[in-house]
Amino acid sequence: MKILCVSKDATICGFANILKREGHEVRLFVDEENERVNLEGMIEKVADWKKELSWVGKEGIVIFDSIGYGKTQDELRADGYLVVGGCEMGDRLEHDRQYGQKILSSCGIKIVPSINFLSAEKAIEFLKEHTGPWVIKQNGHVDKAFNYVGELENNEDAISLLENYCKNNKEECNSIDIQKRIFGVEIGVGRYFNGKDWIGPIEINQEHKSLFSGNIGPKTYEMGTLMWYTDDENNPLFKILNQVKPYLEKIKFHGDFEINSMVNEEGIFPLEITARFGFPAVELQNEIHETSWGEFLQAVAKGEQIDFKFKKGFGVIALVAIPPFPYQIENEKYSPDNLRIFFKENLSEEELAHIHFQEVSRDEKGYYVSGKNGYVLHVSGFGETVEGAREKIYKLIEKIVIPKMFYRNDIGLKFIEEEKGKLEKWGWI
Numbered sequence: 001m002k003i004l005c006v007s008k009d010a011t012i013c014g015f016a017n018i019l020k021r022e023g024h025e026v027r028l029f030v031d032e033e034n035e036r037v038n039l040e041g042m043i044e045k046v047a048d049w050k051k052e053l054s055w056v057g058k059e060g061i062v063i064f065d066s067i068g069y070g071k072t073q074d075e076l077r078a079d080g081y082l083v084v085g086g087c088e089m090g091d092r093l094e095h096d097r098q099y100g101q102k103i104l105s106s107c108g109i110k111i112v113p114s115i116n117f118l119s120a121e122k123a124i125e126f127l128k129e130h131t132g133p134w135v136i137k138q139n140g141h142v143d144k145a146f147n148y149v150g151e152l153e154n155n156e157d158a159i160s161l162l163e164n165y166c167k168n169n170k171e172e173c174n175s176i177d178i179q180k181r182i183f184g185v186e187i188g189v190g191r192y193f194n195g196k197d198w199i200g201p202i203e204i205n206q207e208h209k210s211l212f213s214g215n216i217g218p219k220t221y222e223m224g225t226l227m228w229y230t231d232d233e234n235n236p237l238f239k240i241l242n243q244v245k246p247y248l249e250k251i252k253f254h255g256d257f258e259i260n261s262m263v264n265e266e267g268i269f270p271l272e273i274t275a276r277f278g279f280p281a282v283e284l285q286n287e288i289h290e291t292s293w294g295e296f297l298q299a300v301a302k303g304e305q306i307d308f309k310f311k312k313g314f315g316v317i318a319l320v321a322i323p324p325f326p327y328q329i330e331n332e333k334y335s336p337d338n339l340r341i342f343f344k345e346n347l348s349e350e351e352l353a354h355i356h357f358q359e360v361s362r363d364e365k366g367y368y369v370s371g372k373n374g375y376v377l378h379v380s381g382f383g384e385t386v387e388g389a390r391e392k393i394y395k396l397i398e399k400i401v402i403p404k405m406f407y408r409n410d411i412g413l414k415f416i417e418e419e420k421g422k423l424e425k426w427g428w429i
Contacts, residue, residue: 001025001294002060006049010035010371012065014283014356014378016043021353022293027052037337037370040361058082061297065277067091077254082301089251090275097137097177100273104259107243112262112269113180120162120173127155127162127178134158137177137272144209145326146172147219150181182262182269185419187428189237190258190274190281193248194300200291200308201229202238204429205281206415207260211326213410220326221375224318224411226386227284229310236428237261240268254300256282265426280317280378283356287315287382316389317356317380318411320397322404325374336374341367342401354380354396369402376402386412 005016005028012028020026020043029049030036039045046052053076056062064073064085071088093100101111117123127134133150136158146165150158165173190203205227211217233242241259248257258274258281289296290309299306322336341360356378359371369376379400381392390412397407423429 002056004056008066010038086276093273093275120166133181135179144219184262184264188260195252195303223408226412227315284315284317313384314386320407322374339369
């Protein structure tokens with residue numbers, strides 16, 4: 001099958017390689033010019049995705065990896081193309097947090113108090129007058145290092161951070177969301193939607209966004225994820241997700257849709273919506289799928305159903321990064337591009353299939369870091385238990401050598417030691 005991948009910032013790199021390994025003809029367009037250096041020697045890249053529509057045709061699939069392309073996706077579908085990724089109104093759910101919360105509320109879902117401010121100064125005024133703690137966020141799929149989870153009831157920590165942003169990063173302070181902090185266990189539930197109905201199994205996941213093990217340090221896009229599938233539509237997490245079904249049908253959404261929530265003994269409190277492919281979620285989904293991606297994505301795009309086969313167990317994935325991640329620092333003196341990637345032994349094709357390259361390219365010498373952000377690769381694994389999946393990924397990571405590399409060594413560990421028991425006690429799983 002012909003598959004055209006349209007990417008904002010090359011986030012789809014790992015998934016593009018998965019599709020290529022599955023035997024599809026894959027072409028990749030990357031919108032951001034400075035990210036086009038990635039996947040050289042690995043995936044065929046194109047300069048203008050619109051000129052490739054005649055190549056992919058109306059039997060192939062066009063994939064979009066980010067919000068911002070929703071209107072374009074709607075137009076392509078209207079022209080008869082098979083498109084997976086999202087839609088215009090789906091983009092708004094994520095790009096405008098307040099709108100997303102409004103839609104959740106209209107679907108009968110209890111929401112967390114959240115307010116948008118058009119300046120950091122206004123947000124600071126609010127925090128001085130309202131007991132915390134509060135969570136600082138931005139709209140859209142932006143730099144997660146901006147986000148901060150407040151610790152103090154008097155909000156002095158959050159106020160100090162916003163004052164720092166006003167001084168050093170004022171251009172990014174024109175839209176700030178302040179959300180009341182809820183205590184409990186953070187967990188996500190997602191499922192693909194084919195424009196008419198849910199398709200495939202229900203996905204339960206736990207993201208690990210803090211930079212360091214033990215959930216310490218600044219927030220990142222994601223340092224790793226624990227995931228499993230279920231086909232039990234009586235699952236209480238899915239019952240909440242299912243309340244959004246009429247809206248997704250109304251907007252003709254085609255793609256992966258997720259609600260990330262905080263749960264405790266009192267209930268569920270949705271935090272944010274992801275109305276697009278999740279990364280590295282899609283690479284981790286690959287560990288659990290038995291049905292081929294080509295067959296599945298075709299059904300998602302066409303609005304059809306499919307007898308989807310998946311493994312019973314757990315998937316775990318971890319990011320392997322290098323400085324300056326999670327920040328973008330323009331300092332050529334320490335730029336990581338052109339660092340070689342080494343392996344302590346020759347890896348089999350099976351082992352390489354569990355490594356998902358991001359800011360990486362390949363030449364006659366092997367793999368090397370081609371980007372400047374330090375967002376290098378993910379390693380995924382599957383097991384009948386979380387312990388088994390963890391063992392697989394960390395054994396494989398130990399075989400990788402990249403100068404200054406780092407990763408979290410506790411993905412899924414808190415679930416084993418603490419959170420699984422709480423979720424079962426409260427009746428969420």
